Amino acid sequence: MSATVPTETPVAVHASEGPAFSPLYQQIKALLVKSLQGGEWKPGEAIPSELELAARFRVSQGTVRKAIDELATDNLLVRRQGKGTYVATHAEENIQYRFLRLAPDEGPATGMARSFLDCRRIRAPADVARALDLKSGDSAVLVRRTLSRNERPVVLDEIWLPAGPFKGLTAERLSQYAGPMYGLFESEFGVRMIRAEEKIRAVVADASSAALLQVPEGSPLLSVERLAHTYGDKPVELRRGLYNTASHFYRNELN
Amino acid sequence: MSATVPTETPVAVHASEGPAFSPLYQQIKALLVKSLQGGEWKPGEAIPSELELAARFRVSQGTVRKAIDELATDNLLVRRQGKGTYVATHAEENIQYRFLRLAPDEGPATGMARSFLDCRRIRAPADVARALDLKSGDSAVLVRRTLSRNERPVVLDEIWLPAGPFKGLTAERLSQYAGPMYGLFESEFGVRMIRAEEKIRAVVADASSAALLQVPEGSPLLSVERLAHTYGDKPVELRRGLYNTASHFYRNELN
DNA sequence: TAGTGGTCTAGACCACATC
DNA sequence: ATGTGGTCTAGACCACTAA
Numbered sequence: 001m002s003a004t005v006p007t008e009t010p011v012a013v014h015a016s017e018g019p020a021f022s023p024l025y026q027q028i029k030a031l032l033v034k035s036l037q038g039g040e041w042k043p044g045e046a047i048p049s050e051l052e053l054a055a056r057f058r059v060s061q062g063t064v065r066k067a068i069d070e071l072a073t074d075n076l077l078v079r080r081q082g083k084g085t086y087v088a089t090h091a092e093e094n095i096q097y098r099f100l101r102l103a104p105d106e107g108p109a110t111g112m113a114r115s116f117l118d119c120r121r122i123r124a125p126a127d128v129a130r131a132l133d134l135k136s137g138d139s140a141v142l143v144r145r146t147l148s149r150n151e152r153p154v155v156l157d158e159i160w161l162p163a164g165p166f167k168g169l170t171a172e173r174l175s176q177y178a179g180p181m182y183g184l185f186e187s188e189f190g191v192r193m194i195r196a197e198e199k200i201r202a203v204v205a206d207a208s209s210a211a212l213l214q215v216p217e218g219s220p221l222l223s224v225e226r227l228a229h230t231y232g233d234k235p236v237e238l239r240r241g242l243y244n245t246a247s248h249f250y251r252n253e254l255n
Numbered sequence: 256m257s258a259t260v261p262t263e264t265p266v267a268v269h270a271s272e273g274p275a276f277s278p279l280y281q282q283i284k285a286l287l288v289k290s291l292q293g294g295e296w297k298p299g300e301a302i303p304s305e306l307e308l309a310a311r312f313r314v315s316q317g318t319v320r321k322a323i324d325e326l327a328t329d330n331l332l333v334r335r336q337g338k339g340t341y342v343a344t345h346a347e348e349n350i351q352y353r354f355l356r357l358a359p360d361e362g363p364a365t366g367m368a369r370s371f372l373d374c375r376r377i378r379a380p381a382d383v384a385r386a387l388d389l390k391s392g393d394s395a396v397l398v399r400r401t402l403s404r405n406e407r408p409v410v411l412d413e414i415w416l417p418a419g420p421f422k423g424l425t426a427e428r429l430s431q432y433a434g435p436m437y438g439l440f441e442s443e444f445g446v447r448m449i450r451a452e453e454k455i456r457a458v459v460a461d462a463s464s465a466a467l468l469q470v471p472e473g474s475p476l477l478s479v480e481r482l483a484h485t486y487g488d489k490p491v492e493l494r495r496g497l498y499n500t501a502s503h504f505y506r507n508e509l510n
Numbered sequence: 511t512a513g514t515g516g517t518c519t520a521g522a523c524c525a526c527a528t529c
Numbered sequence: 530a531t532g533t534g535g536t537c538t539a540g541a542c543c544a545c546t547a548a
Contacts, residue, residue, distance in 0.1 A: 021525080023536060049514060060538045065515090075510055081515050082545035099509045196509040201500035202457035202475035220457035220475045226509075245456035252507060254354045254451040254481075255330055276544080278517060304533060315519045320534090336534045337526035 028057055028067040036076060036087060037231040043089035043186055047077065050085075076194060090193070091183035098182065099196055099226065104149065105247050112147040112154065117212075119143045119171035121163055128160045131227055131238045139163040143174065146212060153213050154248055160238040165191050191236055196228040200250065205242070213244050222250060283312055283322040291331060291342060292486040298344035298441055302332065305340075331449065345448070346438035353437065354451055354481065359404065360502050367409065372399040372467075374426035376418055383415045386482055386493045394418040398429065401467060408468050409503055415493040420446050446491055451483040455505065460497070468499050477505060 032047075041047045050068065054061045068085055071077040078086045090098060096111045103109050124132065124140035134140065140160050147155035161169070166189055177184040185191045201223045210217040222243040230236045243250065287302075296302045305323065309316045323340055326332040333341045345353060351366045358364050379387065379395035389395065395415050402410035416424070421444055432439040440446045456478045465472040477498040485491045498505065 025536075051514090062539085063537060066536085068515095079515065080546090082513080082547080084514060101507075101509075194510075198507040198509065200455065200477065200505040200507065202477040202498075204459075204475050218473075220459050222455065222457040222477075243457075250455040252356075252453045252455065254356075254453065280517080306533090317520085318518060321517085323534095334534065335527090337528080337532080339533060 024059055025063045025066040025070075028053075028059065028064060029070055031057065032067060032071060033076070033231065039190070041087050043087045043192060044092060046084040046086050074194070089183070090180055090186050093180065093183070097180055099193075099228070100155075101250050101252060102155065102243055102248050103251050105249065110149070112149050113151075114175075115146045115148065115153075116171045116174050117144040117146065119169065119174065124160065124162075128238055132160065132162055132235050134162055141166050141169055143169075143171070145174075149248075154244050156209055156212050156242045158240040160240075162236060165189055165236070191230055193228045193230060193237065195233070196226050198227075199225045203242070209242055213242065215244055215246075219244075219246075221245070224250070279314055280318045280321040280325075283308075283314065283319060284325055286312065287322060287326060288331070288486065294445070296342050298342045298447060299347060301339040301341050329449075344438070345435055345441050348435065348438070352435055354448075354483070355410075356505050356507060357410065357498055357503050358506050360504065365404070367402040367404050368406075369430075370401045370403065370408075371426045371429050372401065374398045374424065374429065379415065379417075383493055387415065387417055387490050389417055396421050396424055398424075398426075400429075404503075409499050411464055411467050411497045413495040415495075417491060420444055420491070446485055448483045448492065449485055450488070451481050453482075454480045458497070464497055468497065470499055470501075474499070474501075476500070479505070 032053075035041060035047075047053070048056070050061050050064050053064045053068075057064065068077060068079070072079050072085075075088055078088050080086060120142050121139055122142055124134050124136075124138055126136065128134075128140060129136050129138060132140070140163050143157075143159040143161070145157050145159070146153045147157070166185075169189070173188070174181065174184065177188075182193050185193065203221055203223045205213065205215055205217055205219045205221050207217050209221065210219060213219075213221070215221075222241075222245050224239075224241040224243060226237070226239040226241065227235050228237040228239065287308075290296060290302075302308070303311070305316050305319050308319045308323075312319065323332060323334070327334050327340075330343055333343050335341060375397050376394055377397055379389050379391075379393055381391065383389075383395060384391050384393060387395070395418050398412075398414040398416070400412050400414070401408045402412070421440075424444070428443070429436070429439065437448050440448065458476055458478045460468065460470055460472055460474045460476050462472050464476065465474060468474075468476070470476075477496075477500050479494075479496040479498060481492070481494040481496065482490050483492040483494065
């Protein structure tokens with residue numbers, strides 16, 4: 001128990017060592033990320049207390065604290081006063097869709113009904129392969145689905161994933177899983193999404209999109225291309241969404 | 256010099272005082288915001304050193320530090336190692352448009368050419384009055400302008416401001432001012448924008464928008480409605496933008 | 511009551527900018 | 530050489546949670 005994790009190799013000290021000085025707490029932060037990435041602590045679990053980590057890394061509590069603080073603002077960890085610090089998880093999140101910024105014009109932002117159209121394995125097109133860092137010819141999983149509110153489809157998503165890490169993903173498993181999709185990815189495939197970039201444009205609906213979203217062909221739609229990354233800024237999901245913004249809007253905060 | 260600012264009334268101590276416990280550093284933060292709002296330190300100027308502030312508030316440097324840290328992440332202050340801590344300003348910002356999230360598909364994100372269409376004083380329509388917390392019948396300033404890249408218009412903005420604080424704003428002053436518009440608002444009218452929310456939709460161009468943006472009528476455009484706030488979360492600008500996303504996109508980061 | 515994170519302090523020293 | 534912010538420490542005490 002007390003010795004399962006030996007005192008870590010003391011990190012490089014903060015003496016002037018020529019190039020690339022890095023504060024102790026940044027080094028601790030990197031070590032913690034490594035442990036998270038390596039699965040030493042699983043999503044939803046508590047990590048050791050600050051004092052334990054301080055002993056393990058041979059630094060003061062304050063230094064560990066600063067490292068954890070940054071990981072908490074990065075949403076990799078969640079602090080709970082009196083209880084401990086936990087690995088963030090998509091599974092038990094109150095917010096249904098952590099990255100979905102779509103809100104209804106009126107009424108509460110209730111959950112939306114999912115409907116999976118298909119889930120196929122195909123060779124990744126060149127642009128998808130480029131975005132996901134795949135070699136040309138590598139196969140990918142393509143999932144298509146809609147989200148509806150009040151029986152009306154609002155979102156049409158086309159989700160590209162590298163086939164390797166997502167072996168065994170089927171439309172059935174997607175339908176049966178209750179929580180958010182990223183929760184499934186995390187618990188079943190060990191891929192945790194931590195950050196994403198979106199490129200947003202206005203486009204017009206083509207015939208097939210119009211049919212699926214039940215709008216006239218040529219209607220304006222919001223095109224949202226999301227590239228989601230896991231640890232180490234590795235891109236692992238390319239999601240192309242079309243949003244009907246007739247009674248919804250994409251909300252953003254600028255600071 | 257040393258006594259121009261007397262020791263501040265010691266803040267409420269952190270004894271259990273029934274309802275609403277607030278950490279010392281939060282109280283310091285509030286006091287600093289008050290000084291910023293009151294103009295004790297102007298945008299671009301340095302605030303007193305951490306040790307000076309610690310003496311003034313009768314707390315430790317670490318407590319002042321934590322308060323300043325939060326104000327820095329809120330973009331109200333800017334820390335410069337070895338020099339001091341400065342009041343953030345829109346005037347001398349490297350980034351041309353702090354809140355504009357539009358990026359070109361190709362090429363660098365160079366500055367865009369502004370062109371002011373008009374600047375009028377009119378009674379605020381009901382929806383604008385509601386957004387800006389004006390009484391119905393209050394007058395407002397309406398500025399219309401375009402932003403162009405490579406001689407092609409990309410953005411058409413309709414900017415609503417409360418007439419009171421912006422007395423004396425004319426199209427001419429807008430055209431003559433070199434920097435970003437928020438820099439003008441800050442230095443000439445004492446209104447500093449701190450935070451904004453945007454609601455984004457896809458729409459189609461009507462006749463007049465299409466003409467100004469040089470696109471066919473019915474083209475898809477990104478509608479970006481921005482509500483910008485100053486200190487105390489007071490809304491002071493409603494900006495309705497139409498973006499041509501044929502060769503540009505709205506970029507967003509999700510954490 | 512014990513353990514956790516949260517706050518606050520005082521002091522040392524480092525890195526950076528300026529004179 | 531001086532002054533600024535940046536890092537790190539050690540220790541005290543508070544607030545919250547759970548047994």
